[in-house]
Amino acid sequence: QVRLVESGGGLVQVGGSLRLSCAASGIIRSINDMGWYRQAPGKQREMVASITSGGNTNYADSVKGRFTISRDNAKNTAYLQMNSLKPEDTAVYYCNAYVNFLGYWGQGTQVTVSS
Secondary structure, eight states: OOEEEEEOOEEEETTOOEEEEEEEESSOSOEEEEEEEEEOTTSOOEEEEEEOTTOOEEEOTTTTTTEEEEEEGGGTEEEEEEOSOOGGGOEEEEEEEEETTEEEEOOOEEEEEEO
């Protein structure tokens, strides 16, 4: 059974930074795309950032220049460095990964940006 476990969420003030981690565990033969999504109360889940196994990245316009996605293939882990946080970044952040050609979601981690 493959699991994705997120960590690193929390409460931060406007302008602050957080680093999220997503670790994949279980029987892993390959991990293709990994990504971060978020869902704010009353809103649909949206893509924040994604990264291919080769390191190509894609970002939502709302986070470009502030967030950086990266991955450590040896550790089966993806990261999301979030800087210059804004109140509108408040949401539950979910990790998504294609492991062994199947899609998996983490349980989510809350990020709250207070003004």
